[in-house]
Amino acid sequence: MEKYRDGQRELHCVFVDLEKAYDRVPREELWYCMRKSGVAEKYVRVVQDMYERSRTVVRCAVGQTEEFNVEVGLHQGSALSPFLFAIVMDQLSEEVRQESPWTMMFADDIVICSESREQVEENLERWRFALERRGMKVSRSKTEYMCVNEREGSGTVRLQGEEVKKVQEFKYLGSTVQSNGECGKEVKTELCDKRVQMKPHCWEGHCDYSEAQYC
Template structure:
């Protein structure tokens, strides 16, 4: 969601849930977690994305020079390790890295991203939404294949699924799976700092915000 803040993303998902609750239609939502998203991007994928975006060669060369021969070390209680090379991922703490990450993600998902709000991407927070469990599962598998073909990895333990049973009818049988592993189904999910509930209410979010305010 270029040019938007977390508030817009939260507003859109809540509006969609409210509309479907009013219409008594179910929603199926998958929250994708990318494992160490910045650390996993292969350098060749970064350069590929630059070229696909038609980034001028002089800028590609400049950024390649920044990453050339990058070294680091680990500081331990017994002292520092010897330097070792970093050949993958984006530089942590660099102001340039969020822009590079957005550019890479934009190119990787170009052919699979649905319209907002059925698919929302805010930095590395990905939400997939559909009216059926089967279809949201199909989308999840498509995203898994696409992202993992470029070096990313979807977390099998932290990717979560929420079914909004607004029809209040018999519970729909079946699971959402990720590469053959059942995705954990949750009644609530903290999305961009806001608590979402499967029933569309906001009382959990209100309690969460009050508790957070009291801790300050």
């Protein structure tokens, strides 16, 4: 982003949010992606055994429900689930990246970038189609669009005719990304989070606290 800021060039970014990402992964899609990724068949069968006839209950203030079958999604709280989800997303992204190479991913956090608004809109639609074809869904309310170094009249991004929320900053993987390409807010946030105090000026056993700053 610093490169685009320094060159005064636009960079269009869409931060894609998946709706109930782990809960929507189809089991058959998981087996397919594991095999396509080269996972040995014996390990595929081990995971299948873990998911076969899986049942759960819902606990509430007045007790819990009767057991019911869970036929879609990954197990909540399992240490294996993030790895299985990564396998599914890796295979999906291989297909989409053939057309949309400029994409950043970490687990279910997806960022699509392009130098033009039209292109990033096309890439977003490509991701939506690929995800929903596999039973997953893009959250319309939480997916957001940001333009770095925006010129007047750059417009907005739409997803199936619905306008994507436009923001001036976005927190991605713990870091604040700003539309002006600056990182000052991120630096200040880091300092405040760590409660950094500027040292006072001291001489001959006396200290001047007038310029000392606290977050």
